Amino acid sequence: MSTSSTGAVAKARTDIQTETGTSAILSFFRRWGTILVIILFGVFFSLMSPYFGTVSNFNNILFSMIVSALLSMGLTYVVAAGSFDLSIGAVVTTTSIITALLIPSIGWIGATAVGLGAACLIGAVNGVLVTYGRLSGIVTTLGVMFLLGGVNTYLSGGYQIPVDYNEAVFRFLGQGRVGPIAFPVIILAAVFVCGHVLSTRSKAGHYIGAVGDNPMAAYYSGISVYRWVIVSFVLSALFSGIGGILLTSISSSAQPVGGQGYLLEAFAAVFLGATILGKGKPHVLGTLLGVFFLYMVSSGMNMIGISFATRQLFNGFVLLAAVGANAALNREEIHLKFI
Amino acid sequence: MATPLIELKDLAKDFAGIQVLKGISLSFERGEVHGLLGENGAGKSTLIKILTGVYSPSGGEILLDGKPIHVHRPVDAHAHGLGAVYQDSELAGSMTVAENILLGNEPSRIWINRRNIRQEAARIMQEIGLDLDPDRKASTLTAAQMQMVTLATLFHRRYKLIILDEPTARLSAGESELLFKMIATFKQSGITIVYISHRLHEVKLLCDRATILRDGRVSGTLERGKIDEEVVTQLMVNRSSADLQIENHGHSQDRxxxxxxxxxxxxxxxxxxxxxxxxxxxxxxxxxxxxxxxxxxxxxxxxxxxxxxxxxxxxxxxxxxxxxxxxxxxxxxxxxxxxxxxxLSMAENVSLPALSRLAKRGLVQGAAKRRYAEGIIQRLSIYPNAPDRPIRYFSGGNQQKAVIGKWLERQxxxxxxxxxxxxxxxxxxxxxxxxxxxxxxxxxxxxxxxxxxxxxxxxxxxxxxxxxxxxxxxxxxxxxxxxxxxxxxxxxxxxxxxxxxxxx
CATH class of the missing domain: 3.40.50.300 (P-loop containing nucleotide triphosphate hydrolases)
Incomplete structure (x- = not known):
């Protein structure tokens, strides 16, 4: 396509140069638009409800978004590498079940380690299938998602697995408090800082981005493309695994199903996050703000008495608007990709 | 004379029995700009593809610094420092110019230091005389600038031989000037440039030597100063293959x-x-x-x-x-x-533009579609006569006939x-x-x-x-x-x- 439309491209470029006035406004909105929208919604809900703009509500929002935020941040790496991971929801459940099952026999540290190890293994399998196995990311992870659904039911027998009340340290992970702040929120913050540094400052993040942007260029630059795709899937599964362990600790039990619900939220957050700061590609900070936005709006609407159905409607609308804005800002010459 | 950087010995390539390269022996010296000329089909692109690992040669050998090397895949070529800049450069669009130049060769081990990358890239660009903002996103560059950034990456990675295939085809006069200056810098640092172009004045201006290919063979190598129109044309023209004996005797009407x-x-x-x-x-x-x-x-x-x-x-x-x-x-x-x-199959491909005519009451008639396709296959003597075979399994010539076939009945x-x-x-x-x-x-x-x-x-x-x-x-x-x-x-x-x- 690029060869067939050079003339038009050249024309488009001159257009951009002549419209510097409007493009300054455009680039401002491109960078700050989404954040502006988030702030506006925050202000709106604060005006509508006296309980919204309080510290305790802020804490509540953070607490409720923990698992979702972890999944979304992990998914960010896979989307940045140019693939999809639909298995993350199921990974949450699997990790949760494995951990809860093992705590009585090998203690919480061992159980947590095995749970996270299993998550990483699933991620590695996804990655290897997508790269060396030459399978499509969507189909592979969809298959793994179903597969894990079976494993989960098999391991749990279809019942919830309780965690013993005496596992005080393990329960502290999800239920503890440090001053006014919930301990899992601190874990989330720590994971976020690591994840953000990893993606912006490390070679891993740099190469994952390069691979997602132009795999051919990455290949010719001597980057081992497959390795970084696999790493992105492992990171995604690992983050989901951490989410699964916190979920187990928060509810003192593992549920046989339910992780899937987080999947769609995570995708919404990643694509919403891609518009933040005008990056046009997924990044960890954007994803975190995206999750926060979804949960903030949900909490706010709840407070001013808007029904669940309307909230869902709104979430769908937000996702379409965010992706639409992204497409409008990064206009392609000819649009012929429909994935 | 010292050993040449690259020496090709009797390099041959055939595709399904058709000889495209019939024994090319040629050498590229260190730090020379070597022009490569020849008509379409003379074997230039096949030769490049062998040097860059896209094709494997079917005979002969490639010597690098006097030692035989095997180039079977593009990675091999890159490992040996042989690279090509095509018209569509391969850059990561959302990364900056600096990040692209140093991609895969970042100065640090685990962490990324943006300032270091920018400084290093700026130094490289200054060295080769490329004036660009290192922080610009690669996707905002013009085709020419992308090409030059690609050149900068090859320079930075110490490539020994860089092939430029019609590099000025999409450049303006000013951009071409810049490219020529870069080529001069590359030459000074001992990089060999193979310069392929149909534009003789560029070849005259830039090249130390120029080799003319004809019909899969080296027809002659000229030193700088001896490259002129008449000689080049003489060496290029392939009289033996003028035997297609097809000529248009004129069918034009007045309308x-x-x-x-x-x-x-x-x-x-x-x-x-x-x-x-x-x-x-x-x-x-x-x-x-x-x-x-x-x-x-x-x-x-x-x-x-x-x-x-x-x-x-x-x-x-x-x-x-x-x-x-x-x-x-x-x-x-x-x-x-x-x-x-x-x-899609051959039949589906050729009947696609005619589907609306082959449909009855909105439904495409399978039998009618097949008859239609068979008619076209026969008229264009597409071989093999296999309407149901996916078109990617047909040879280039038969694929081309299918494209023509698509429009045949549309008139x-x-x-x-x-x-x-x-x-x-x-x-x-x-x-x-x-x-x-x-x-x-x-x-x-x-x-x-x-x-x-x-x-x-x-x-x-x-x-x-x-x-x-x-x-x-x-x-x-x-x-x-x-x-x-x-x-x-x-x-x-x-x-x-x-x-x-x-x-x-």
């Missing part, structure tokens, strides 16, 4: 089908021409010199100014759909990308062929020429855009040469011979050896 009035784009000076029914107009010139603009305008792929008149009616072509509606069929060069559906008024025989095996070329001539006989107006002089002489009734976005000559087929036309394509000032140049 003008297609008329362009002052058609122009940013890369094409206003152009006016008329194509009559049954006439085949051949358009040639150096790659990227503007002839591709004609096809883009007529195919609805590029915005244009001026008027396109078909059968006396003014038409506006904004997209490929418009082009079809007013009776223009474009048969593009990159048929696999732009004209065929590789996984377009104007056909635009772009490099109709590129990637087509020799046997099928003749058949394709005959098909095109038959279409002209049936009264279609045809434009053939091709860089192959041989092709134009076989097909055209009228020939037009385009240089630097403007028509440099337009004359009847009878008014030029092979040598003359070849000279005109490599140099603007050449005469067709007969005084029949008609200004456009």
């Amino acid at each position: 003008v089908v297609l008329e362009l009035k002052n058609l122009s784009t940013p890369r094409l000076a206003p152009l006016s021409l008329k194509v009559r029914a049954g006439e085949i107009l051949g358009v040639t010139g150096p790659l990227g010199a503007g002839m591709e603009q004609i096809e883009k305008c007529l195919g609805g792929l590029s915005a244009y100014e001026g008027e396109i008149v078909i059968d006396g009616a003014l038409t506006v072509i904004r997209n490929p759909g418009d082009a079809l509606k007013c009776g223009i069929a474009l048969i593009p060069e990159e048929r696999r990308k732009q004209a065929l559906f590789p996984s 377009a008024k104007v056909y635009v062929f772009v490099e109709p025989t590129s990637g087509v095996d020799v046997g099928a070329i003749r058949q394709i020429y005959e098909i095109i001539l038959k279409m002209a006989e049936a009264g279609a107006a045809i434009i053939v855009i091709s860089t192959s002089v041989k092709e134009l002489l076989a097909l055209s009734e009228t020939i037009m040469v385009v240089h630097d976005g403007a028509v440099s000559a337009q004359l009847p087929r009878s008014g030029c011979d092979r040598d003359g036309l070849l000279a005109m394509t490599i140099s603007k000032e050449a005469n067709p050896k007969v005084n029949m140049v008609v200004s456009a």
